[in-house]
Amino acid sequence: MSLLDLHLLGSPVLREASKPVAVVDDGVRRFIADLFETMYAAKGVGLAANQVGVATRIAVVDAEDARLVLINPKIVEASGKETGEEGCLSIPELYGDVTRPDRVVVEALDEQGHPWRRELTGLPARAVQHEIDHLDGILFLDHLSLLKRKRLLARWKKEHADDPGHTRPVRAAPAGSS
Secondary structure (H helix, E strand, C coil), X not given: CCCCXXXXXXXXXXXXXXXXXXXXXXXXXXXXXXXXXXXXXXXXXXXEHHHHCCCECEEEEEECCEEEEEEEEEEEEEECCEEEEECCCCCCCCCEEEEECCEEEEEEECCCCXXXXXXXXXXXXXXXXXXXXXXXXXXXXHHCCHHHHXXXXXXXXXXXXXXXXXXXXXXXXXXXXX
């Protein structure tokens, strides 16, 4: 397993619609392991392939009691409404209140290529919706009001004006730290 570089706001791959996975093989399973390792090292609860520069329909989530591998995921039911603060590993230190369905039913393939279906609520439901948005080229900023989005984008541009590119490495936490 290895840590992957995160693509940050401005990287074109974050706006790409991902292509479906045709075959779940050992390469896909290694990539999923790398996604989980990168997500944990970055202290996230979800990570989509786009966020590491790969426009393919794979994401992982580990939120509360739900550790999920999402290959070719789709939401087949959604209900309710809840507003909650969201952030993103690809847009560090920016947060905004996003309204999403509070209950979803998702279908996907697991790391063995087997189909599964699960009803999710709370943080797992929010995280899965956030990651599926990534796979569709949508960022949490797109769910904010125009004024709030412009304010956050202006702040991002100011804080990252001297950044050399649109990626950053993820570092493993030193042994013994949390």
